[in-house]
Amino acid sequence: MFQTFGLNHVGFLLQSTTWTLLLSAIALVGGAVGGALIALMRISGNRWVDGIARVYIYVLQGTPLLVTLFIVYFGIAGLGFDLPALAAAAIGFTLYSGAFLGEIWRGAVQSVGRGQWEGAFALGLGWWRTMQKIVVPQAVRVALPPTVGFCVQLVKNTALASIVGFIELTRAGQIVSSATFQPLQVYLCVAAIYFAICSTLAYASRRLEQRLATTPA
Amino acid sequence: MNLRNLAMGLVALAATVLPAKAQTTTSTLDAVIQRGVINVGVGLGTPPYGLMDANMQPDGYDVSLAKLIARDLGVKVNLVDTTAANRIPNLTSGKLDIVIYSFSITAERARTIAFTNTVYVDSQVYVSASDKPATKLDDLVGKKTGVTRASTNDIVMTRKAPQGATVQRYEDDASTSQALLAGQVEGIVTSGALARAIEQRNPKLKVQFIVSQAPMGIGLRRGDADFLHWLNTEIFMLQTNGEIGELQRKWMGGEVELPRF
């Protein structure tokens, strides 16, 4: 009944990697929108808006992602909405990455000195124009390396999407490991694929960091 | 921030909104036929019940049964890979229509979901190295025994393990058997069907004794008499025409008697 770990299994693992990449991309896009919103709320200056964003970050960062995904997938179904697995994963990952990216970006925006704002206002620029033309271009340089670093975490965390029924890389590894009963070989192969993706991202992050550090804004 | 308040708030919020759960009025039987697709929960990491074949297509005893059921309903089958622990939430939340997943019938589980008549009767057996014999549960005192979390083996051992025996829980059957092969546990309790395959592959391992027997059924939501009746009819027909027997010979190495409610 048992198969021997071979090329057909490696092919299956690689095929499942597309889910890992797709889920990561969804999480990143959703998280970017959510993160921008959270960062804006945090710097809004309004105590209540800032407070809501703080609570959101506190809860999402302090809860295992597995629990968040589970609550979104099965909890929302309990409310009577039928949420497809992909939507549940997208919502769960967006909530999660929004909390982290929001904090990273808030730090980046706040790293731009108060004087720059004041200077821009003195020149007659409005809040949005200042943000758009003065603050964001500088903040991006600060924010990019940790953002890419977070992507690495995200890629690895998409493994948890298997609880909502996706056969992504880690779940594919479990399935192949059950079919072959050679978990060690299978998981080493899984690790190699993750390593290839994540070290590429880490490398890109370092290159970006160097380029932004040397070129003027 | 006061965490207790936050936690209580979360719970209170959930409690106020959650009872708004939609009530299903039509039978899943009609819904499935209308939809043209039946969503079946299976476990692709639980050979010989559910697995990926060498061409990376879902196969196994449960998977084959799901295909027969879809055929006789005249609908397409949508196989959804799930984990043992998520079988029941998947049903109660309406994500899946039925679960065919080496699903042992227990009175406890039947309080939450409904079971059809038996589709297989498996035994839970103790497997260990042939030079470390054991003949009864009391021999496991002072030893580590591996089981797969939330599986029938786990339930049986949680209830029956004697005082002083340690039960180690792993996430899937492959990890549980790997724990045995790596010597991390003295023995494991696993399904008879799987144990036979493990024994064949590792001549040093031996099935020592039978811990319990478990009849397995198909899981569905409670309160859907029409659908339950159709499924029981289907099982009866597959049994009568010999198709279930054929599957048992193919995947389980022999036919077993299937008791009926």
Place this chain on the structure above:
Amino acid sequence: MGYLDFSGILSRSDLFVHGALLTLILSASALVLGTMLGMVGAAMRRSRSRILSGIAMGYVELIRNTPFLVQIYIVYFGLPAVGLRISEMAAAVLSLTLYAGAYLTEIIRAGIDTVGKGQREAALALGLRPHQVFRHVVLVPALSAIYPALTSQFVLIMLASSVVSAISVPELTGVANDIQGQTFRSLEAYLVVAALYLGLTAVFKTAFGAVDRSLFTFRAAER
């Protein structure tokens, strides 16, 4: 039966307490051992020997770019294959330490970088011995610089420790999985666990805050 039913879960609160304690012990020991490993790693990363810094860098990249679950499997199932068998608790502490050590290597390295070369030279010129320079001029200011990062790293280690239930360590998530397997009230079990993780996070952030105030007294003057 209502939609949410906590009775089955709360009747096993002793298991939850036990699981939470285990999570606490695992995370705390991984933090302490990981910090030591991180110091060694950071020293190696900064050493002039290319081999030493290469080894440290390879270690950091290997750990940071692969899933933690895979690392645990290799420690728990892989080491026995080469004749080294360790218990699940030892395997959990070892893999958590290796995991934490990689992140802490980078954090501590960044902290040491904040202390300028001139400061060390000035301290040496003032007659301090090298180990005194390291302790008073490099280590304490570096630690104080990285302290916030260290605090959030601890939370990440704690959340990572939830994965060790895969090798049968009955920590908080493992307990939740066991209980939901027995009671079938998974949403409730997860809600309780989420609340407990948040509670542990709060306990730690408070403890870290207290340590911060007593350890880095010079900061009070800055504030």
